[in-house]
Amino acid sequence: MDEPTLPEIPAGRMAATRKRARDIAPPPEHSSTSSDPAVFSSDDDPALDNYQGHTRRKRRYVGAWFDQHPASSDSAFEDDSSPRFLQPRRVRGPHAQQPGQKREFKRHLDSGVWMGTDGSLTDSDDVFELEPATAKLPLPPPQLPPLIPLPPARPRLTPGELEVQSMIRQCVENGTERVDLSGLDLETISDGLLDPISDIEPIPNVAKDVEFEKRDPRLQVFLFNNRLRSFPASLFNAEHLTVLSLRANQLTTIPPAIGKLKNLEALNVAQNYLNYLPGELLHLLHKGKLRSFNFQPNRFWKPDTASFPPTMPGAPEKYELLTFGNPSAADRQPGWMGLTTKLRFRSPVQFSDGARNTYSAFKLPPVSRHPQEPAREGDDNVEVELEPFTQVAMPKEVTRELSSARLPTSLMAAPRGARSLFELALRACATSAQADRIAGWLREDAAEFPWPAHLAPAVERAVETHREGGLWCSVCGRETLLPLAQWLEFRHVRLQYVMEGVESDVAELGQEPVPFLRVGCSWKCVPAKVEAEGEEKEEGKEEE
Known part of the structure; x- marks a missing residue:
């Protein structure tokens, strides 16, 4: 049986369909x-x-x-x-193949492979070039896309920071809750370098016939005997931090975000250059778990008690009740022992605006210098003016009518009122990806654009406050970047215990009271005025 194949095309029919005959050889x-x-x-x-x-x-x-x-x-x-x-097919013309000439690669009609020259533009056998057609309408010049500024390059880690990174990695891998970074001669700690500390998980002790129980870590971080000039803000994310030692460094301030460390039991900030402590630290002393607090020696401001009149009995307690309300006291069972504070004095209030223009007669002293900075007169013994609890020195502008054009209405905003446009703009700058460059751009463009002189410093301060964890009003608790009212409270830190429902003081930590800085988000978030006994009696007679 023959194998079926495709039919063969007759030669005569093929010749009839062609335009001209071809020689078959x-x-x-x-x-x-x-x-x-x-x-x-x-x-x-x-x-x-x-x-x-x-x-x-x-x-x-x-x-x-x-x-x-x-x-x-x-x-x-x-x-x-x-x-x-x-x-x-024979090609005639200038492209015809001459006798004895080597055959070139050309395209054939029966082939699906094109082997012509690179300059061929058409599918025909003849090669010719086409000139581009001229545009009827003028074309606009090409527009380049706008240049997007690159993010700032991540700074390289110093040899000391590389050692810190290696030690923290080992603690995370081994489940070590004690992170000892002392004596490494560290001057700065890059952002995010201490973040892995929050990932440390203790390795549970698995024994026979013992029920498995997972517990929260008790992190201990030791950074003493270094040269740190700023508080490492990465530690504020360590929720389970219980022990923190920053002794023997070069700190001049402690950020208010330290109040986030609710589980902190021991804090050591001695042998630094601190002038005051943040008011948020009082929450850890009164309602937190803080049991050990070392803060001496430092360069704390001292109260000027020489010109201070005698304090009315019970005035500090009334001041705290009127200003901060009745905070819920910690559950102190019999046998409890911890740290508390007792208010002694208060300074006048410094009233300012967003441009840091001071409206009050009282001004806070300048912050202490670093050891590398030149010495200033009176850095070691700074005495702060005091104000009785029965008085609150307000600026003269406040006593006038509120319709005065010289007093911005935003300064007298309610504690929970709308934020000013300036504060909203600073918040946008502080949270921007280019936050570190905005202040520099404002200074560079000052010759071309007359920016206000206070704008660049305000942006720098807002960026620093945001990086340190934020700032909250001491009276209403609202987060703010522009503290418009600031004052100091001098308190004695004391160790107290509870025995059969009676609170007793064991000892006071330090002979002199320590200044705590309080801030207000508006001119209404200020200390409350305690009425004197004579004033209360006179008001009672008027009512009768």
């Missing part, structure tokens, strides 16, 4: 009408049955689909092993 051996002869086998026809295992052999064919011929003489179709070959 015998092709060379093993050639085809295509540059790459197509090779087929009998298995390529899906209509054939699978004859695997029979004795018949596969048959191979060469040629185009319309001119297939067996490649060997074993085919029953035809014994001719050389397929017919049509001589390619």
Whole structure:
């Protein structure tokens, strides 16, 4: 049985459809009408049955689909092993091939492979170039996309910081809750370097016949005997921090965000250059778990008790009740022992605006200098003016009518009123990705744009406050970047215990009272005035 194949196209019909006749000559051996002869086998026809295992052999064919011929003489179709070959069309003109000239690669109509030159633009045999058409309308010049400023490069870690990074990594891997970074001569700690401390998880003690119990970590961080000039803000994210030692450094302030460390039991900030302590630390002393607090020696401001009149009995307690309300006291069971404070004196209030212009006669002393800065007169013995609890010295502008054009209404805003546009703008700058560069841009463009002189310092202070964890009003508790009222409270830190429901003082930590800084978000968030005994009696007579 003959194997079915494709029908052969008659030569006469093909010649009739062509525009001109072509000379047919015998092709060379093993050639085809295509540059790459197509090779087929009998298995390529899906209509054939699978004859695997029979004795018949596969048959191979060469040629185009319309001119297939067996490649060997074993085919029953035809014994001719050389397929017919049509001589390619003769090219006339300058591109005609001369006798003896080597054949170049050209495109053939029966081939799907284009082997022309790189400069060919059309599909025809003749190669010619097209000139680009001229535009009818003038084209606008190309506009480049605006340049996007790159984020600031991350500073490289110092050798000391690389050692800190390695030690923290080991503590995280081993579950070590004690992180000792003391004596490494550290001057600064990059942002985020201490963040992995929050990931430390203690390895539970698994023993036979002992119930497994997972507990919270009790982190202890020791950074004493270094040269740190700023408090490492990354520690505020360590929720389970119980012990923190920053003794023997060069700190001048402690950020208010230290109040976030609710589980702190021991704090050591002795041998630094502190002038005051943040008021947020009082929450840890009164209602927190703080049991050990070392803060001496430091450069604390001292109260000027020489010109201070005698304090009315019970005035400090009334002042705290009227100003801060009745805070819920800690649950002190019999046998409890912890740290508390007792108010002794208060300074006048410093009233200012967003540009740091002071409206009151009282001003806070300048913050202590670092050891590298030149010495200033009176840095070691600074005495602060005091004010009786029965008085509150307000600026003269406050006593006038509120409709005065010289007094901005935003300064007298309610404690929970709308924020000023200036504070909203500072908050946007502080939370921006380019926060570190905005103040520099304001100073660089000062020659071209007359920015206000207080704008760049205000942005720097807002960025620093945001980086340190934020600032909250001591009276209403609202977060703010512009403290418009500030005053000092001098308190004695004392150790107290409770025995059978009676509170008793064990000892006072330090002979002199320590200043705590309080802030207000507006001119209404200020200390309350305690009425004197004589004033209360006179009011009682008037009512009768």
